[in-house]
Amino acid sequence: MSLDLDIASVADDPARRELDDRLEGLWPEFMRHDPVSALYYTDCKDAFPEHALVAVDRATGEPVAHGFSVPFSFDGDLADGLPETGWDWAILRAAHDRLRGGTPTIVSALEIAIRPDLRGGGISARMLAAMRENVTRLGFTDLVAPTGA
DSSP: OOOOEEEEETTTOTTHHHHHHTTTTOSOGGGGGOHHHHHHHTTHHHHOGGGEEEEEETTTOOEEEEEEEEEEOOOSOGGGOOOTBHHHHHHHHHHHHHHHTOOOOEEEEEEEEEOGGGTTSSHHHHHHHHHHHHHHHTTOOOEEOOOBO
16 A cells, blocks of 8 residues: 655645654664764754655655755766765765855755655655655755765
8 A cells, every 4th residue: 555645845844843753763773873963963954944854644644754865065076976975974064065155066865764664665765756856846956875984
């Protein structure tokens, strides 16, 4: 059975912020102690609300998944690859741009998390498609997902 999902950003629907709070605990414990993730996730819904997507089951009104991305400036050639420092690099770059007034040129996917009872049903693909559509709607052409060493 495929869920009828309504996927929107926190910027487009501020009520999604509270719905997303009900999805706490989806991350592995070790990620909760990563200093760079703490830099981003402490205020991501305030700093980048247009990049915080929350999926809600239309039938129940319950949140089922979220997806986070972050915009940042990048003047390199994507064909040459991204730095090998992974998402730490993307988060730090986005934080730097936000504090210094930099102009983002690309967006990095950071996370798609799904309620455990709904995993394996294709929701991640739907969230990634929504993330791509959102990035395009916001005027960006590139969505990357850097991996690290």
